Amino acid sequence: MFESLAGWLVYDGMGLDPSSRLGAALHFFVMDVTKIFVMLVAIIYVMGLLRALLSPERVREYVRNRPDWQARGMAVTLGAVTPFCSCSSVPLFIGFVEAGIPLGVTFSFLIASPMINEVAAVILVGILGWKLAALYVASGLLVAWVGGIVMQWFKPERWVEGYVWKIHMGQVSIPEQDTTLRGRHDYAIAEVREIVGRIWSWVLIGIGVGALFHGFVPETWVSEHLASGNWFDVPSAVVLGIPLYSNATGIIPVAEAMLTKGVAIGTTLALMMSVAALSLPEMLILRKVIKWQGLALFVAVLAVAFILVGWGFNALASI
């Protein structure tokens, strides 16, 4: 449906040639903009209607006072199903510490949260198919699980800013919810506005980059530089992704364009994860609660994990 709409608009309406670079790029852009935004609004609305979007206050209540493995399992799962704004990272971190949740578990949550969320997962299925979506989600969960454990080995408590330990959190009072259909509808609309308002620019930039890549980067260049089969393809993709940031949804069209041009699947997944989970703004926000040594370790652990994921999938794909 979206493909024929884009074809009609770009090729018939504007008279562009499907084999031209501009035609291909514009077709990609129109198709992905319509498809992704329609899906985005629909998914968030349904989630809001079901009240499936959890608040960090609730997550904290679920995770606290549990044995380590249970707490980590919940932190990873809940991190994956909650699309939090990174501006909530600091209160979230403090709230977890204050509840006595181990730091390793908190790190697991902080890794899973930006990398995976249900909105991005559904869009991944729509754009790249369920196999790739499942691979991305499964390896993301694994990285979050293991990453938190590795962070714990280094005793990260020493890198937490002193004031964090002194904060006492008041009784959590979760405001009452209006559970009538009308209340649910209002809530869902507010969620759509809030989340789409927060991420639309990332998504648009992602689609733009994907479209340019799709239309203007020749396949020969890709096979020479990004899909050379060299061992350093994956590390370069991860290092490239660290300073770059996009929301987990915004990176999907870029991955789509890369895959259709023949970039290896492991390299693409590694770049997606690195872009979504590691970013300069997120680190600057976390710097308020964690000293830079701790942050450097956090970045290093994740970078290594993404490289291993990338190599693993590239090796699997070549068998």
Place this chain on the structure above:
Amino acid sequence: MKNIKVLGSGCKNCETVANLIRIAAQQASVEIELEKVTDMAEIMGHGVMSTPGVVVDGTVVHAGGLPGPDQIRKWVTD
């Protein structure tokens, strides 16, 4: 006089919520005392983790995201 606190450490939504409340109070010609709380310890002291949070006369009525116009009117007038 009603005391309304907006909790949030300087995110854009927090500014917006504070402005919306001020406007709603003017429209309803209700006098309120509006406070912006940016200190993390105090925000957490209210038990709020997702900002912006709104506290009316000591009770947390909202946490996370932008509240709807009906909600805001209720806080100001009730």
